[in-house]
Amino acid sequence: MQLTIRDDSDRSSLPRLVGGSTPEQRAAVVWGPYQFHPRVEDTDELGRTVSAFSLLPGDRQRLVVVQSLKPSWYQDAHGEQRWRDEFRTEPTRLWAHCTASGHKPWSLSFGVPQDGRWAVGGT
Numbered sequence: 001m002q003l004t005i006r007d008d009s010d011r012s013s014l015p016r017l018v019g020g021s022t023p024e025q026r027a028a029v030v031w032g033p034y035q036f037h038p039r040v041e042d043t044d045e046l047g048r049t050v051s052a053f054s055l056l057p058g059d060r061q062r063l064v065v066v067q068s069l070k071p072s073w074y075q076d077a078h079g080e081q082r083w084r085d086e087f088r089t090e091p092t093r094l095w096a097h098c099t100a101s102g103h104k105p106w107s108l109s110f111g112v113p114q115d116g117r118w119a120v121g122g123t
Contacts, residue, residue: 001052001053001054001055001097001098001099002052002053002096002097003036003094003096003097004048004049004094004095004097005030005032005035005036005047005048005092005093006032006093006094006095006109007031007093008031008032008087011026011027011031012026012027014026021071021073025071025072025073028046029071030048030069031068032068032087032090032091032092033087033088033114034065034066034067034092035047035048035065036048036050036065036066041063043064067084068087070083089114090114091111091112092112092114093111093112095109
């Protein structure tokens with residue numbers, strides 16, 4: 001299985017406003033509250049995707065996440081606060097890309113709430 005953090009919405013077709021962000025700049029942002037810690041556990045440079053790992057039913061895999069980084073154009077005095085407020089209660093949206101011997105690959109989409117309701121106790 002491979003996990004990828006999804007953006008909160010598709011911004012690829014937004015128009016470019018004068019002085020605004022480019023499609024390439026928007027694509028380089030993880031639009032959500034958290035990202036995988038870049039370069040830890042074979043995570044990509046952006047912190048969007050972790051390398052594939054095996055997971056059997058009932059298994060758990062702990063991954064390191066950090067707060068997502070605000071875009072470079074959120075540079076005013078309240079930029080960091082605006083960025084945090086935008087995602088304060090939003091779930092971290094994920095794609096789970098799965099493979100199993102004898103089956104076609106499939107993907108699952110889900111959101112992990114920030115309040116920890118999804119967590120299972122133990123080690």
